[in-house]
Amino acid sequence: MGMKESSWKGIMDWRILAVIAVAAILGRALMSLDKKIALWESIGSGVLLIILGWFIFSSLYSLSKRETDWIISNKVAQGLAITISTLNVYVLIYYAMRWYRLMTETEVYVPRDFLLRDVRFAVLVLAYCGIIWAMGYLKKMHDNYLLVTEEMPEMRKASTAESMFRIITDERTVIVIIGLVFLWRAIISFDKQIVLWESMCSGMALFILGWVLFGYISSLAVRTTRPSVAKIYQGIAFALFAVNFYVLVYYGMRWYRIIYMAVPEEALVPLDFVLRDIRYFVLAIFFCTSIVLSKYLERASEECEYLIKKGEKEYKE
Template sequence: MRESIFKLVTDERILILIVGIAILWRRVISYDETVSFCESACSGITLIVMGWVLSGYMYSMSRKPTDWPVTRKIYQGITVSLLVLNIYVAIYYGMRWFRLLHEEIYMPMDFVFRDVRYLMLVLCYCAVLWTARYLKGMRDKYRLLIREEPTSHARSMKESVLWVTMHERTLTVIVVAAILWRTAISFDHTITFRESAVSCIILLILGWFLFGYICALSVKVKRKIELTRVIQGIAFGLMAINIYAIFYYGMRWYILALGMGDVSGTYVPLDYLFRNMRYIMLVIFYCTAIVLSKFLEKAYTDYTVPKKAQI
């Protein structure tokens, strides 16, 4: 019964249906450019349920024994990445429901931005659901075969730069730097266009560098079908978050260019605090996704055989 429900929920047609319903839902509630509390609650509860059920499932799978140890690491990496998104969603809707959050872009355009954010989060969660099906196949169908490690060779310049960039200490420095950066530009309670541009460029570099790396990895592992699908699903979810980040800064700069908003980017205190929190959460999400990509790389280099094979 549980297996049948899992296959049904992770079926491509069901996931497409979920995305289609999400698009129609946001189109209907945004038609009059007003979102009531009940409509916001319905949207928020949907995302919260999807996110926390997914993260709970991934965590439970990471605790189960397996013959391919790296799959547990992949489950853990997805769990942490989902946890970051889930916390962001919970904070956003909590502030929205208690009327602590007022304006994010510029009021006439806020509804468009909210629709895009909602749809991108639904797409991301659906991508993770699709990934879960093939990740379970990796875990259940294959086992790691221990063999003698090849003699290590000197890293090329490209490999060395990549290793340093994706090291846990480097990622920790990136997160701390992001916190310090947002703290530094928050002293005068304004965000200039230049400061906004620097923030955006950092996110673009992190997000699209990682997306390109994962896409390149999916090409290398084409002989491992389940792993290829897992990587493609993660890449799709990452792309959805990247589009969300680009859309926010694109709309923000468009409003500033037209002079429709405050050029200095002055916000009420809680709105301003939320923007800092969102930026830091996105940086943390990208850093956790980079760690996850290292586990995917490890899965590619592992020598595995089907469990039924006789060695």
């Protein structure tokens, strides 16, 4: 086993990932004891997330371009890379705006905003760690297994539910959904303020998308016949759970502020609506790319029982 292979296994070991996650979250908690984050502390947090995120993206992109005897694993890697890139872009935009404000002006804090920032950081760390864990098993299946196509049964006529699934996970459907999201958010943000019913509609749409996806991918982990493939789904489901948890916390706090704060957030942080729109777009695109990814995950689940390890003639995990 080469040094590179050993490094991959070390990084993707769940114990190493657990140490990284705990250390990062504990460090962030210590920074937030005074309920403020200084510039150098924000830079440290941001650089960690940027390195993690783009390491995952580059690894997945590289994996998707490598030859394999299980073609769908390339599609899964490609879909994961696109999905994770949406979070990476958000991290870049968020920290660029945050560092700019910390360097150029005295930042005005919305009440309990430090708590939301800490939750956001923890969620991103956990989501990245979940994807890294899934990536380790995806790499294993990609490199070491081949699909025995001659043993696969002939395609049967799709049921109504399967036909609906194909329509929903089609790239054109997802593009329409993203277009509607952009249109909706542009309309409600025209006056630079989001009222309660607008925020509730936006939040509920993300809740439905996120938790349906989480439930579906979790069900794939239960249905699949191979433990290694199940772990891929578990890692992705964990990342989705983390993002869904952030959405719940964010909108819970957001609705509380709209209802009970005497002064609107827009009056305290005038340009915050821009970041809110970017956040919403990123989350919507993240969930939409996950919808397309689920198509490949479903296909992988169907094919995995016809995989054999290279050099062997029958199934062996």
